[in-house]
Amino acid sequence: MNANPTVASPDVDYQRIVYPYRRSADQDAHARGDVARHPVVVVGAGPVGLCAAIDLALQGVPVVLLNNDGRLSVGSRALCFAKRTLEILDRLGCGQRLVDKGVSWGVGRVFFRDAQVYQFDLLAESGHQRPAFVNLQQYYVEGFLVERALELPLLDLRWHHGVTGVEPRDDHVALTLETPDGPYTLLADHVVACDGARSTVRRLIGQESHGRTFHDRFLIADVRMNAPFPAERWFWFDPPFHPGQSVLLHRQPDGVWRIDFQLGWDADPELEKRPERILPRVRTLMREASRAAGGDGAVPDIELVWASVYTFACMRMDSFRHGRILFAGDAAHGVSPFGARGANSGIQDADNLAWKLAAVVQGRAPLALLDGYARERELAADENLLHSTRSTDFITPKSEISRVFRDATLTLAKDFDFARRLVNSGRLSVPTTQYGQPAPDAPIRIDGHDDWLLRQMRPGRFTALVFDTPPPTKGGQRVSLGPEWGLGVQEGSPMPRGEPAPGLPQVDVAVRPLPDLPHLPHEDVPVLLRINDASDPHGLVRARYDAEPGLVVLLRPDQHVCARLHHPTAAELQSALRRALAQDAALEETPACR
């Protein structure tokens, strides 16, 4: 392969990049009176839109990704990327860059007034490749994803393309786009709207989000300083340096710290954004923190990098699917920042949607599968909204009595474990499990190499974990697990390994349907991973999947468990696959908008 010119050096200033406008062939077609049509158009090149577009391209779906300007996120914004998000980004081929650049953490401390109440470890268990969280400025994440996107020939990323018109039609959507060369129209079989909290697509089809707005203001100050804090999440309730309010501290790369000050509803956002207001707050915090740690109260030099005063609402759209328009991320739902559930849940939306949309585009599944996306992610949004709302109610008590109970909880938490569980400074993002759990990762061993289970899955493919301990192998002979499974296994076919990314040789799966069985399309045949003493020497895979010999765990392409079958017959295995692909559901659904 030729050297990739798009991969930037580590010291690229992603905040300054302006990606150029390029005229597309569709505009020339438009000038000739033709209208181009694409299978999928994704609107919005933020983290969610980039993930959706990359995932689709990796699964063989040509995708156009539109962004209304040429810049990445201004400011650190999302910052906290959860373990599950890292696993998704691993699947997309970007995870390692995030981990390398970001600050990994798993420990949080909670303080009440002048004392630590307790601390927690989000990932106390070993045997996971990824940490509980990585802190990384959003513009790095977007920059890495853009560079990944530019590697993919099927992904057509168009900067400086604003959407000004959305017209849903029977079996496609007509989009009107505004560019520096003027407007043009293109048609999309499917539109994925990832254009953020103030979604243009949502507005243009007359939809809105509903929910609860909170009357409180928060200040984010990103400051560069040489501070002695460890890479942990620190949360203060009612600290002496900011009485009556809360403060949250996070470490970022590049010697930058995020400090999030609760200001109250009456604060003047313009006034509070001024450095002369922010820097004294930070200096007071640093002085108090230094003294609390037994220091002399010395305050380091502090440089203000970015500041933002924000309010938030907890809301979502009633439906994430409107015919052939699918909503994901902030366009579909908004949460409070406490718990890091915004970008993380948005990327999980993309994770859930991409394989389903690919299967629909490729004719392997009916449109009803997209209802499955909407249903699953609406429930996930409800769960995130519930946690987010509860966190907010704990952090900012709405009445005198709620403050009494909040403070009682914090007081008890110093002494009693049960009360620590009630302290809610943000229930940190974990994947929703309403429709099957994301597959837990675990170390495995392949061909004498240590590797990770989740790394073995292929883009767009189902995976069957076949637990066959004690291993039924006999000296490297071809071993069949039996026709009753509908699977023939070639001994000696190594499990596919390596980065699940294009450019890899497509590993021929070690599983074939037996000849006397209904033939599955190649794309629907699960990749088989045999879990036994050889591939699972530590027993962690078997432990985490609660497995006994004969168990088959079927994983969807988004690494979610969709079936646990004990000694399944071929028919049972195929039935589980058909169910996951909605192949028996609503085949008669008309393509018209619902």
Added chain:
Amino acid sequence: MPLITSPNFDAGDDFYEALLAAHQGLEPAQSHAFNARLILLLANHIGRQDVLLEALSAAARSTSSDAPPAGFASHEDPHERT
């Protein structure tokens, strides 16, 4: 197990006395905070969500009317208070 509303104390009068003693000398705000801690401790001890919800609604019912139950206040007889 439903919420127990029949007498269940080992020694009700002793508990009541201890409860008042615990509040002795506290300012109203301190008493509120004490009660909140006590409720949280007892709620954790009970644990069961169905029982706790029943207790919440029983407490709400019991205080939702400022007037004493009908047929009680009107027949006040000092001789019954011994």
